[in-house]
Amino acid sequence: MKQFISVNDVNDINALAAKALAYKANPLVDARLGANKRIGLLFLNPSLRTRLSTQIAAKNLGMEAIVFNVDKEGWALEFEEGAIMSGNTVEHIKDAGPILGQYFDILCIRTFPSLKNREDDYSEMFINQFIKYAGVPVVSLESATLHPLQSLTDIVTIKEQLLATPLNKKPKIVLTWAPHIKPLPQCVANSFAQWVNAWSEAEFVITHPQDYELAEQFTKGATITHDQDAALKDADFVYVKNWSTYSDYGKVYENDPGWMLTEEKLKATNNARVMHCLPVRRNVELSDEVLDSPHSLVTKQAGNRVWAAQAVLSELLKA
Amino acid sequence: MKQFISVNDVNDINALAAKALAYKANPLVDARLGANKRIGLLFLNPSLRTRLSTQIAAKNLGMEAIVFNVDKEGWALEFEEGAIMSGNTVEHIKDAGPILGQYFDILCIRTFPSLKNREDDYSEMFINQFIKYAGVPVVSLESATLHPLQSLTDIVTIKEQLLATPLNKKPKIVLTWAPHIKPLPQCVANSFAQWVNAWSEAEFVITHPQDYELAEQFTKGATITHDQDAALKDADFVYVKNWSTYSDYGKVYENDPGWMLTEEKLKATNNARVMHCLPVRRNVELSDEVLDSPHSLVTKQAGNRVWAAQAVLSELLKA
Amino acid sequence: MKQFISVNDVNDINALAAKALAYKANPLVDARLGANKRIGLLFLNPSLRTRLSTQIAAKNLGMEAIVFNVDKEGWALEFEEGAIMSGNTVEHIKDAGPILGQYFDILCIRTFPSLKNREDDYSEMFINQFIKYAGVPVVSLESATLHPLQSLTDIVTIKEQLLATPLNKKPKIVLTWAPHIKPLPQCVANSFAQWVNAWSEAEFVITHPQDYELAEQFTKGATITHDQDAALKDADFVYVKNWSTYSDYGKVYENDPGWMLTEEKLKATNNARVMHCLPVRRNVELSDEVLDSPHSLVTKQAGNRVWAAQAVLSELLKA
Numbered sequence: 011m012k013q014f015i016s017v018n019d020v021n022d023i024n025a026l027a028a029k030a031l032a033y034k035a036n037p038l039v040d041a042r043l044g045a046n047k048r049i050g051l052l053f054l055n056p057s058l059r060t061r062l063s064t065q066i067a068a069k070n071l072g073m074e075a076i077v078f079n080v081d082k083e084g085w086a087l088e089f090e091e092g093a094i095m096s097g098n099t100v101e102h103i104k105d106a107g108p109i110l111g112q113y114f115d116i117l118c119i120r121t122f123p124s125l126k127n128r129e130d131d132y133s134e135m136f137i138n139q140f141i142k143y144a145g146v147p148v149v150s151l152e153s154a155t156l157h158p159l160q161s162l163t164d165i166v167t168i169k170e171q172l173l174a175t176p177l178n179k180k181p182k183i184v185l186t187w188a189p190h191i192k193p194l195p196q197c198v199a200n201s202f203a204q205w206v207n208a209w210s211e212a213e214f215v216i217t218h219p220q221d222y223e224l225a226e227q228f229t230k231g232a233t234i235t236h237d238q239d240a241a242l243k244d245a246d247f248v249y250v251k252n253w254s255t256y257s258d259y260g261k262v263y264e265n266d267p268g269w270m271l272t273e274e275k276l277k278a279t280n281n282a283r284v285m286h287c288l289p290v291r292r293n294v295e296l297s298d299e300v301l302d303s304p305h306s307l308v309t310k311q312a313g314n315r316v317w318a319a320q321a322v323l324s325e326l327l328k329a
Numbered sequence: 330m331k332q333f334i335s336v337n338d339v340n341d342i343n344a345l346a347a348k349a350l351a352y353k354a355n356p357l358v359d360a361r362l363g364a365n366k367r368i369g370l371l372f373l374n375p376s377l378r379t380r381l382s383t384q385i386a387a388k389n390l391g392m393e394a395i396v397f398n399v400d401k402e403g404w405a406l407e408f409e410e411g412a413i414m415s416g417n418t419v420e421h422i423k424d425a426g427p428i429l430g431q432y433f434d435i436l437c438i439r440t441f442p443s444l445k446n447r448e449d450d451y452s453e454m455f456i457n458q459f460i461k462y463a464g465v466p467v468v469s470l471e472s473a474t475l476h477p478l479q480s481l482t483d484i485v486t487i488k489e490q491l492l493a494t495p496l497n498k499k500p501k502i503v504l505t506w507a508p509h510i511k512p513l514p515q516c517v518a519n520s521f522a523q524w525v526n527a528w529s530e531a532e533f534v535i536t537h538p539q540d541y542e543l544a545e546q547f548t549k550g551a552t553i554t555h556d557q558d559a560a561l562k563d564a565d566f567v568y569v570k571n572w573s574t575y576s577d578y579g580k581v582y583e584n585d586p587g588w589m590l591t592e593e594k595l596k597a598t599n600n601a602r603v604m605h606c607l608p609v610r611r612n613v614e615l616s617d618e619v620l621d622s623p624h625s626l627v628t629k630q631a632g633n634r635v636w637a638a639q640a641v642l643s644e645l646l647k648a
Numbered sequence: 649m650k651q652f653i654s655v656n657d658v659n660d661i662n663a664l665a666a667k668a669l670a671y672k673a674n675p676l677v678d679a680r681l682g683a684n685k686r687i688g689l690l691f692l693n694p695s696l697r698t699r700l701s702t703q704i705a706a707k708n709l710g711m712e713a714i715v716f717n718v719d720k721e722g723w724a725l726e727f728e729e730g731a732i733m734s735g736n737t738v739e740h741i742k743d744a745g746p747i748l749g750q751y752f753d754i755l756c757i758r759t760f761p762s763l764k765n766r767e768d769d770y771s772e773m774f775i776n777q778f779i780k781y782a783g784v785p786v787v788s789l790e791s792a793t794l795h796p797l798q799s800l801t802d803i804v805t806i807k808e809q810l811l812a813t814p815l816n817k818k819p820k821i822v823l824t825w826a827p828h829i830k831p832l833p834q835c836v837a838n839s840f841a842q843w844v845n846a847w848s849e850a851e852f853v854i855t856h857p858q859d860y861e862l863a864e865q866f867t868k869g870a871t872i873t874h875d876q877d878a879a880l881k882d883a884d885f886v887y888v889k890n891w892s893t894y895s896d897y898g899k900v901y902e903n904d905p906g907w908m909l910t911e912e913k914l915k916a917t918n919n920a921r922v923m924h925c926l927p928v929r930r931n932v933e934l935s936d937e938v939l940d941s942p943h944s945l946v947t948k949q950a951g952n953r954v955w956a957a958q959a960v961l962s963e964l965l966k967a
Contacts, residue, residue: 046676048704058403058425062395062432066367069393071387074707076700079402084696085927094931096829101927105939105946106696112951113700191415195778226879288428289404289420293413301424308424313431357684377722377744380712381751385686388712398721510734607747608723608739612732618745627743632750 011325013141013192014149016156017208023165024209028322030166030314031173037070037320043327050114051077051151054087055122059149059288060159063315064118070320071271071327076114088199103136107143116326117144120151123195125260131155132225147326155225157197160287161205163318167311168212168247171283180213181246182280186238187218188295189265190252199253199286200228207231216243219264221255238269245279250286250296273299283307311327330644332460333468335475335520336527342484343528349494349633349640356389356639362646363392369433370396370470373406373455374441378607379470379478382634384438386639389639390646395433408458422455426462435645436463439470443516443578450474451544466645474544476516479606480524482637486630487531487566490602499532500565501599505557506537507614508584509571517606518572519547526550536560538583540574557588564598569615571606592618602626649963652787653780654794654839655846661803662847667962668804668955669811675708675958677844681965682711688752689715689789692725692774693760697926698789698797701953702756708958709965714752727777741774745781754964755782756765758789765900769793770863785964793863795835798925799843801956805949806850806885809921818851819884820918824932825856827903828890836925837891838866845869855879857902859893876907883917888924888934913939921945 011017020026033039039304051061061077068075080087087106088099095102104263110117123131137153150158172181183206185199199216203224206214214232216224223234233239242248252273255261270293276282284305290296300306332338339345352358367386369381378425380396381466387394398408407418414421431437438459442450450473460467469477502525504518518535521641523544527531533551535543542553554560561567569590574580595601603624611614619625653655658664671677671704687706689699699715718725724861725744726737733740756954757778761769769792774790778785789795821836821844837854841862845850852870860871873879880886888909893899908931914920922943928934938944 041727048707050700052545053402056403058397058399058420059428060404062369062397062429065395066432069367076703078696078700080696082401082720083691083699084694090849092931092936095929096932101696102930104930105928105950108947109697109950110700113704114946187699264536288424290408291414291419292421292423294415298411309427311432312424312428316432316730332887349660372721375722377716377718377739378747381688381716381748384714385751401720550790563929607743609743610733610738611740611742612730613734617730628746628750631743635751 011322011329013147014158014322014326015137015141015305016158017154017161017315018206023205026162026325027166027169029324030162030317031170033070033320034314034317035213040324041070041072043106043324044068044071047115048074048076048113049118049323050110051075052117053077053079054081054120055120057120057151059312059315060120060125064151064159064319066316067319067323071323073323086129087264089136103139104143105252107140111145113244116147116148116149116323118149118151121153123154125193125254128256128259149322149326152197154195155202156201157196158201159315159319159322160198161201162322163311164202164249165205165209166314166318167307168283177246180211182213182215182244183247183249184239184241184245185216185249185251186271187222187269188250188252188271189267189269190291190295193260194252195260196224196253196256196328197277199251202249203232204228215241219266219269220265221257222253224253239278242275243278245282248279248282248284250284252295258277268296270297271300272297275304276300276305279306285311288312330641332466333477333641333645334456334460334472334526335477336480339580340412345481345640346485346488348643349481349636350489352389352639355632359643360389360391362643363387363390365644367395367432367436368435368437368642369429370394371429371436371438372396372398373400374439376470378631378634379439379553383478383544383587385635386638386642390642392642397528399450402469408455411568418528421455422458422555422636426459427464430464433465433640435466435468437468440472441469442473444496444512444573447575447578450461456515468641468645471516474516474587475520475523477520478634479517481641482630482633483521483568483604483632484524484528485637486604486626490626496565499530501532501534501563502568503560503564503566504570505560505590506534506541507569507571507590508586508588509581509610509614512573512579512581513571515543515572515575517571518543521568522551523547526625534560536584538588540576540582541572542575544570544575556596560595564601566604567598567601571614587615589616591616592622595619595624604630606629649967651785651958652796652960652964653775653779653791654796655799655843657725661843664800664959664963665804665807668800668952669808669961671708672952672955678962679710679964682706682709683910685753685965686714686751687754687756687961688748689713690755691717692719693758695758695789697950698758698865702789702797702957704954705957705961707959709766711961727774741777741781743779746783749783751899752784754787754961755783756787756789759791761792763831763833763892766894766897769903784918787960787964790835792833793835794839796839796844797953797960798836799839800960801846801949801952802840802887802923803843804952804956805923805945808826811840815884818849819845820851820853820882820953821885821887822879822883823854823889824879824909825907826888826890826909826928827907828903828933831892831900832890833896834862834891834894834941837862837889840887841870842866853879857904857907859895859901860891861894862891863894877916880913881916883920886917886922888922890933908935909938911941914938914943923949926950
């Protein structure tokens with residue numbers, strides 16, 4: 011593995027997920043693999059799970075991890091080629107990137123979309139410029155359109171469940187839109203769709219209100235419906251997530267609380283386990299009764315973030 | 330020890346203080362005790378001494394310490410059960426707590442009172458919810474009403490002085506209110522009162538202007554007077570601290586500079602040593618002449634924060 | 649070495665630069681030198697290179713490095729003797745300094761000038777008060793008027809070039825003012841001038857528009873001219889930097905883009921290599937064509953920050 015930006019950087023999803031579960035069973039088995047290696051965790055946006063889990067994963071591999079909140083501890087970076095920097099940006103990625111690449115063996119970066127201009131966000135200029143200039147392997151801690159460490163965790167969590175309680179058929183996985191009060195990125199949903207499609211070991215259904223379609227480049231292969239009830243029928247896993255509109259980009263049209271997942275709705279499923287990347291707006295996206303029920307995998311899922319990150323860093327260190 | 334939230338978590342104050350002084354004499358004697366253990370230091374409010382001393386204490390025990398400024402690096406947490414999260418809070422402690430408990434072996438948290446609603450603050454909902462959901466030992470880095478790491482340090486500092494210069498009687502300890510420009514929590518004063526009362530090896534007097542009483546649950550056992558001069562007479566230790574009003578909660582009624590401790594006032598004492606938790610507003614709470622005199626223990630006291638924290642973490646690791 | 653605040657703390661510049669280059673060749677040769685020593689990196693202002701390079705240098709020497717953003721994680725410090733602290737400052741350096749000195753073996757601090765009052769800034773009260781009260785060796789991570797870790801790096805980078813491509817004469821080094829959109833400190837330019845003059849192995853020319861003179865205490869010994877073209881003639885190294893006015897203090901009078909260094913201007917030089925401390929405003933201070941050309945040393949220069957810091961910390965540890 012040369013970098014970890016999307017599922018396209020992964021040769022064998024099942025092998026990578028198995029590696030994550032092996033680290034879960036034995037966190038310190040490779041405690042010397044990253045000795046004298048340094049990883050930089052750069053945040054242009056806030057983070058809880060992603061930061062802590064990646065930091066812990068790095069330490070488990072013996073790496074020195076340094077967190078740098080670029081937005082708060084540093085200054086605004088410029089990503090546009092040829093910019094005349096007479097505005098608010100203080101340093102160009104063309105200068106910062108190669109220097110960070112000298113300081114660190116692996117660089118991880120989180121950078122959110124603006125949600126103002128779809129073409130800009132979907133060009134992934136920020137992370138692409140970062141990769142172009144860093145000169146060392148780059149790991150996405152969530153970019154404008156994708157969140158691959160989350161998605162690998164999601165596959166790991168599903169596989170872990172299937173190993174404990176095998177099904178005699180392909181699992182039915184449903185990604186359902188949920189209400190929220192603010193316009194959110196499409197990253198987690200895009201990325202989950204991309205990974206489940208690439209994994210191809212599930213029946214995969216996406217359900218959302220009209221006007222909330224995701225980018226076809228990520229969803230292609232999934233069944234897409236606006237009928238949540240039909241989608242949930244016989245589901246084995248329900249992944250709940252809000253995202254903002256894609257066509258008329260970055261808007262919140264609809265906040266129909268009817269889309270919130272409830273225990274009542276779960277009755278149509280095959281005793282489905284419920285997933286969410288967190289943070290979750292309780293009683294807006296998901297009801298307390300679901301989150302506090304045995305159906306919920308969200309705590310296990312978040313715990314698995316460590317092992318997914320550790321598997322990825324391990325692959326990069328071995329490359 | 331299962332947690333460290335108040336003096337009620339301590340079996341033997343003298344033994345714990347002795348342990349702290351033993352670490353002061355030999356900081357690295359237990360440098361392997363916390364190997365492969367991870368401690369999370371979570372701040373919902375700013376900190377200097379508490380953060381650095383706890384971080385250093387953890388490292389002295391071989392633990393990996395990770396600082397996370399929840400308010401600045403993360404987002405606002407919700408603590409209310411059943412909340413419909415359509416407001417400013419982004420993540421519920423019911424979700425964040427168990428995840429942090431998976432990531433860390435010990436969790437430390439600082440959370441200040443609102444000073445708006447006394448019942449809410451004194452219910453200690455934030456730290457109690459945190460304890461309820463974390464599932465691992467929790468250490469208070471100051472909560473809405475108490476600051477036990479500070480108070481243990483205070484006892485350690487007093488004992489250290491008494492060991493160096495024994496008295497032929499119980500020491501007289503006076504906690505005196507001091508002026509300040511802003512409404513401050515009652516935590517340090519409450520907690521000091523709670524610990525000195527539980528320790529029960531001193532004559533303990535609290536003095537403050539009318540309307541500045543503290544919660545009786547913590548002060549019970551102490552002599553309380555509004556006459557500062559009478560209180561200071563023959564004192565061996567004078568603990569200086571401002572706090573805001575308790576009954577008409579969180580107000581500053583009075584800023585009589587006459588309550589500022591001066592060298593002149595110290596003449597009535599038994600050559601008393603002067604303590605303060607810091608930060609201190611010089612020439613408002615305490616005069617330069619006192620702080621810069623040999624009477625002042627404040628630097629030694631702050632230095633002892635490391636050893637108090639190390640004793641507590643050591644007990645938690647051994648439990 | 650007892651501290652590192654300016655070139656005056658250095659006995660032998662060449663020996664220190666050689667030590668830095670030796671660490672570049674073998675970063676971990678002294679990996680145990682700082683075992684069980686702790687270094688505090690205190691920032692009153694933001695930083696990227698200085699923070700990361702010093703943190704990495706400390707780790708390479710086996711020290712435990714703790715970063716503390718005083719302005720963001722803590723509170724405002726008071727530096728004025730005798731202050732009545734009824735304003736915005738929360739803690740006096742007289743109290744914070746000795747405590748930090750108890751917590752750390754070496755203290756590093758960054759504190760910018762106000763650019764409002766020249767006498768205040770040039771008195772270097774902040775860092776001097778810090779040194780006075782810390783009681784342990786202090787390293788400047790940039791102070792009101794100087795930036796010695798940058799300047800040592802600059803000398804290291806020049807020497808490295810001269811070792812690779814020796815000249816048959818003293819190198820001609822030109823420090824040239826560049827346009828910027830905001831008033832910047834004079835630190836980097838002052839400090840570079842102070843070091844090059846102390847090093848005394850170069851022909852040293854400073855060029856800037858009228859009214860942009862630097863403090864004579866640092867420039868004395870250099871040739872100073874307002875004619876940039878004349879200055880650049882036959883230059884071997886061109887150091888580009890903006891600074892604000894000194895006499896009518898802290899102003900931006902002039903933004904003549906004619907002062908921006910371009911490839912065209914470099915033609916008059918002896919194929920000069922171009923330096924800048926970064927961050928650089930591209931196409932304001934320096935054109936893309938220069939920064940992206942083989943003339944530019946800025947990435948190498950920034951990389952050398954690690955080795956310069958490591959040489960300094962090593963000297964302090966050995967003292």
